[in-house]
Amino acid sequence: MTRSSPEVxxxxxxVLGTLVDLDGAVRAAVRALVPDADDDRVDDLAARWEEHVGAEHRRVIAGERAYATADVLDREAGRLVAERAGATDRTAADEVESPTRQVAAWPDSAAALDRLAARYEVVGLSNADLTTLLRLDARAxxxxxxxxxxxxxxxxxxxxxxYRMALDRIGRPAERTLLVATHAWDLRAARAEGMRTAYxxxxxxxxxxxxDAFDHHVTSVDELLAVLLDRPSTGDPA
Structure with missing residues (x-):
């Protein structure tokens, strides 16, 4: 479903979840940590990792905790998971402490970016810290x-x-900038800052x-490409 919106x-x-499979990377790291665990146990441990990271993000945003990089929070979550699992394998524990750096792209992500970059300015905006984002981008x-x-x-x-930082760095009006994400909470926050949105x-x-009133609802990157590339871009060549 697509709503009417101006050109962007x-x-x-x-990035995390939208272009790369973070959930799959966390679960793979948990399985390596606890090879004999059944699916329910893997789900429980992976959920514990995700809950800690999400909770600490919220604490930072609320001013209840000083900013710490995403890598620090990932490692905290990994240690909690390793402790809960009773794991002693240091190599496997290292992997569950930094699954973001091991994450793989969804199969259609890289090709979609290449096609869009020929017509639009294409930007990644992630909660991953700068160093982790560098490694992630290269790997994926x-x-x-x-x-x-x-x-x-x-x-x-x-x-x-x-979002304001991103708009300042991009140097474009919010209404001519489209955020694409698989997280409705992300899109709501971007929309509140005046950005266009695509789920x-x-x-x-x-x-x-x-x-939710997002500009585009698409079920695949191919559908997003069809929607966006069907319209002429009016931006400067990037």
């Missing part, structure tokens, strides 16, 4: 005109400061509610 100059992609084959981390705002999405369905995303 810049397409900003969320993600190529951007600009890669931005929430670290630059010393916070995490959905803090409004992150991209992924197996582990956060789907919109009936009350």
């Amino acid at each position: 100059d810049t397409i900003v992609f969320d 084959g993600l190529r951007w005109h600009l890669s931005l981390s929430a670290e630059l705002a010393q916070s995490f999405k959905p803090d409004p400061r992150v 991209l369905a992924r197996p582990t995303g956060d789907p919109p509610t009936p009350d």
